[in-house]
Amino acid sequence: MKIGGLRKLSLIDYPGKTCAVIFTQGCNFRCQYCHNPELVYPERFSEPIPFERMREFLKGKRGLLDGIVFSGGEPTMQEDLIEKILEVRSLGYAVKLDTNGSNPKILSKVLPYFDYVAMDVKAPMGNDYANVCGVPIDDYAIRLSIILIKASGIQHEFRTTFARNLLENADIVKIKSLIGGSKFNLQDCLGSSNVHL
Numbered sequence: 001m002k003i004g005g006l007r008k009l010s011l012i013d014y015p016g017k018t019c020a021v022i023f024t025q026g027c028n029f030r031c032q033y034c035h036n037p038e039l040v041y042p043e044r045f046s047e048p049i050p051f052e053r054m055r056e057f058l059k060g061k062r063g064l065l066d067g068i069v070f071s072g073g074e075p076t077m078q079e080d081l082i083e084k085i086l087e088v089r090s091l092g093y094a095v096k097l098d099t100n101g102s103n104p105k106i107l108s109k110v111l112p113y114f115d116y117v118a119m120d121v122k123a124p125m126g127n128d129y130a131n132v133c134g135v136p137i138d139d140y141a142i143r144l145s146i147i148l149i150k151a152s153g154i155q156h157e158f159r160t161t162f163a164r165n166l167l168e169n170a171d172i173v174k175i176k177s178l179i180g181g182s183k184f185n186l187q188d189c190l191g192s193s194n195v196h197l
């Protein structure tokens with residue numbers, strides 16, 4: 001696993017739990033508002049943090065933290081994700097995934113190992129989606145990921161970053177329709193979850 005960063009304590013990244021966040025390197029999207037370019041653009045990657053160091057940190061925080069979040073970048077691009085989830089679970093932590101939902105094939109394999117999943121829904125389906133995420137996108141893949149998560153029985157939420165130069169209020173209505181009655185979190189570009197439309 002290529003780890004580009006670690007947030008040692010967060011009270012906001014895992015609903016209801018204290019957690020640490022592991023940031024993986026690499027993402028297949030190029031969102032215009034991305035706050036983590038050092039996890040997205042290979043030329044900006046730093047030397048990955050060895051998992052051994054992460055393991056020691058996690059062992060030392062047992063009983064002090066409730067959960068661990070795999071975020072990114074896009075964690076489902078990591079070939080050994082399941083192996084690392086199992087290791088984190090064996091230390092007694094609840095495990096959450098943050099994903100852009102672009103790869104339902106891998107998502108379907110890793111979902112059963114998570115306790116909580118948060119998927120970004122970048123825009124309504126169609127050209128808007130590619131415009132926001134900066135790459136051509138397979139609508140079907142995004143729809144399938146939403147379906148898989150909703151049917152998984154795992155605690156989950158969907159999130160949209162509201163950039164006023166990219167989305168309109170009507171787009172949020174369409175996104176909500178896409179995800180049905182699932183928990184929805186609207187964030188502004190600065191990371192606040194309290195956006196007033």
Ligand code: SF4
Nearest residue numbers: 027029030031034073
């Ligand atoms: S999916 Fe997330 S990490 Fe990837 S480019 Fe978009 S905002 Fe950045």
